[in-house]
Amino acid sequence: MNGFDGLHLMGNLHGCAGAEDLLREVDRLREHCLSKVEEAGLSAVGECFHQFGGKGGVTGVVVLAESHISIHTWPEKNYVTLDVFVCNMHSNNRNKAMRLFNALVFPFNPAEKRLYRVER
Numbered sequence: 001m002n003g004f005d006g007l008h009l010m011g012n013l014h015g016c017a018g019a020e021d022l023l024r025e026v027d028r029l030r031e032h033c034l035s036k037v038e039e040a041g042l043s044a045v046g047e048c049f050h051q052f053g054g055k056g057g058v059t060g061v062v063v064l065a066e067s068h069i070s071i072h073t074w075p076e077k078n079y080v081t082l083d084v085f086v087c088n089m090h091s092n093n094r095n096k097a098m099r100l101f102n103a104l105v106f107p108f109n110p111a112e113k114r115l116y117r118v119e120r
Contacts, residue, residue, distance in 0.1 A: 006067070006087030006120035007094045009101040013080040015111025022107060023075035026051035029058045033069060033104065040100035042066050042086065042093070066093055071104065080108055087120065 021028045030049045037044045042064050049060035057073040067085040074080070082104055086097035105113070 005092045005094070006085065007097045008083065008085040008118040008120050009097055010084075010116040010118070011080075011082045011101070011105060012114040013082065013105060013108050013110035013112075014078070014114070016078045016080055016108040017111060018109030019107035020075065023057065023073045023078070023080070024055065026058045026060075029060055029071065029073065032107070033060060033062050033071060036100055036103040037062055037064065037069070039103065040096045042096055042100060066096075069100070069104070080110070085120070 016023065022032055026049050030047065034044055034047065043066065044062050045065050046063040047061065049058060051058055055075070057075055059072045061068060061070045064086065067087050069085070070083045072081045082101070084097050084101040084104070086093045086100070
């Protein structure tokens with residue numbers, strides 16, 4: 001390693017059968033993301049979430065001191081995409097990234113998960 005320890009986790013979650021409120025409600029998704037960031041021991045420094053129409057999906061980004069997360073929902077397709085990128089020049093936060101990713105995925109209860117892991 002070059003002294004820069006980064007892990008980028010990405011997921012395409014198909015057939016999400018749980019937590020319909022997280023697919024459709026901007027405030028619930030924001031609350032979920034921010035609480036899981038805190039529980040993982042990471043530091044949110046900013047966030048932006050947007051609701052698409054009354055029954056549309058939600059797009060959200062949380063800027064972390066350690067990098068970022070992004071999440072996009074399509075309730076009409078029971079589909080979610082999720083990115084968690086965590087890096088740090090002074091400590092290895094890979095376990096925190098994995099814990100955060102798994103905590104964000106869990107309530108969606110996807111029938112199929114396509115997961116990608118990139119060392120950065």
